[in-house]
Structure formats: structure tokens, C-alpha cells
Amino acid sequence: MKAARIALVAALLCGGAALYAKPAPRPSAPSPQELVTTRQAGMDMAAATLTLLKNASNNGAPLKSLAFPASGLAKFAGVMPALFADNTKGLPSRSRPSVWTDRAGFQAKAGEFAAATKALAAAAAAEDKAAFDTALASVGASCKGCHETYQVPPPAAKPG
Ligand code: HEC
Numbered sequence: 001m002k003a004a005r006i007a008l009v010a011a012l013l014c015g016g017a018a019l020y021a022k023p024a025p026r027p028s029a030p031s032p033q034e035l036v037t038t039r040q041a042g043m044d045m046a047a048a049t050l051t052l053l054k055n056a057s058n059n060g061a062p063l064k065s066l067a068f069p070a071s072g073l074a075k076f077a078g079v080m081p082a083l084f085a086d087n088t089k090g091l092p093s094r095s096r097p098s099v100w101t102d103r104a105g106f107q108a109k110a111g112e113f114a115a116a117t118k119a120l121a122a123a124a125a126a127e128d129k130a131a132f133d134t135a136l137a138s139v140g141a142s143c144k145g146c147h148e149t150y151q152v153p154p155p156a157a158k159p160g
Contacts, residue, residue, distance in 0.1 A: 032087045039083035040093070042076050049073050050143070053120070053136060063132050067124040073139070074117035081110045094152040109146035116142045 030038065049069050056066055089100050099106050116138035123131035147153075 032085070032091055035083050035085055035088050036091050036093050039080065042080060042083065046073060046076060046143070050136075050139060057129075057132060057136065063124045063127045063129065066132075067121060070117070070124045071121040074114070074121045077110070077114040077117040080113070081107055094154070096150050096152055099150050106146070106150055109142065109150065112145060113139070113142040 049072065052069055053066055053073075057063070084095065084099050084106070086100065088095075089097075116135055120132065120135035120139055123135050
């Protein structure tokens with residue numbers, strides 16, 4: 001009984017100490033694993049956005065209403081290469097080593113993606129259907145163009 005009471009007091013004290021303990025300082029940069037997860041999440045959301053844009057355009061949605069997702073995709077395309085930082089090289093992922101051994105080629109493919117998504121966002125804002133459809137096809141081609149060389153193919157068929 002007494003032992004139980006001591007244990008309870010000890011537990012409360014420890015809990016209290018944990019409550020007042022200083023939180024571990026937040027690292028000033030994302031960890032390599034966080035970068036890998038962030039780029040994979042961005043890719044997943046890029047695939048979902050592309051599907052949304054295709055469907056909405058096919059269903060005759062006003063293009064201005066698609067400017068928000070299209071410009072979000074363009075923002076991602078603009079910074080995406082930074083998520084393939086050198087310190088993520090050896091981590092498990094579906095990136096081929098060529099992302100880092102042929103950085104110039106990878107950057108060129110990323111540049112095509114950035115240009116196509118920028119054109120897409122501009123076409124949506126301008127309500128220009130012909131330009132939007134052309135840009136949509138270029139975006140899809142830029143995903144495939146990069147994956148062919150720099151991505152380990154998915155085990156089962158996936159969009160992109
Ligand atoms: C410049 C190259 C490049 C472009 C452009 C690109 N990707 Fe990727 N993508 C990759 C690489 C490399 C991976 C593997 C990432 C990893 O696992 O580290 C990947 C992974 C993915 C994945 C799997 C993510 C996961 O959860 O594991 C999807 C889905 C995807 N891309 C979709 C797209 C779509 C859709 C587009 C175009 C709208 C696109 N990608 C454009 C290089 C690219």
C-alpha cells in the first residue's frame with residue numbers, strides 16, 4: 001500500500017517534470033526523411049491535382065475556377081528540385097540515383113514541368129481553353145518525361 005503510494009507520488013512528480021521540461025529545440029532545417037516524405041506527398045498531390053484539372057476542364061468548368069489548383073501546382077513545380085537535396089540521396093525512396101549523378105538532366109526535366117505548369121496557371125487565369133488544354137498535355141508529358149529516367153517505376157500502375 002505504502003509502496004503503491006510512493007509509486008504514485010513518483011509518477012506524479014515525473015509527469016510534472018515532463019510537463020515543465022523544455023521542448024527539444026526545433027531543428028532549423030527539415031530532416032532528410034522529412035524532405036523525402038514532403039516530395040512524395042507533393043507528387044501525390046500533383047497527381048490528384050492533375051486529375052482534378054483534367055476532369056473539371058472536360059466537364060466545362062470555368063477555367064478561372066481552376067486557377068487556384070493550377071497555380072498551386074506551378075508553385076510546387078518551381079521548388080520541387082530542392083526536395084531532392086543531397087542529404088536525401090541514400091534514403092529508401094523511388095528516386096533513381098541518376099537524380100543526383102545527372103543533376104543537370106534532372107533540373108532540365110524539372111524546368112519543363114515548371115514552364116508547363118506556369119503556362120497552365122496563366123491559361124486558367126486568362127480563361128483561354130485552347131492554351132489550357134495544350135498546357136495540360138505538356139504538364140502530363142513533363143511528368144512522364146521525368147519519371148521515365150529518374151523514377152523507379154511503381155509496382156502497380158499509378159497515375160503519372
Ligand atoms: C523532374 C522530375 C519529375 C517530374 C517533373 C515529376 N516527377 Fe513525380 N516523381 C519523380 C521522382 C524522382 C519520384 C520518386 C520520388 C521518391 O520516392 O523519392 C517521383 C514520384 C512520384 C509519385 C509517387 C510518390 C510517392 O508517394 O511515392 C507520383 C504519384 C508522382 N511522382 C506523380 C507525378 C506527377 C503527376 C507529375 C506531374 C504533374 C510528376 N510526378 C512530375 C520525378 C518527377
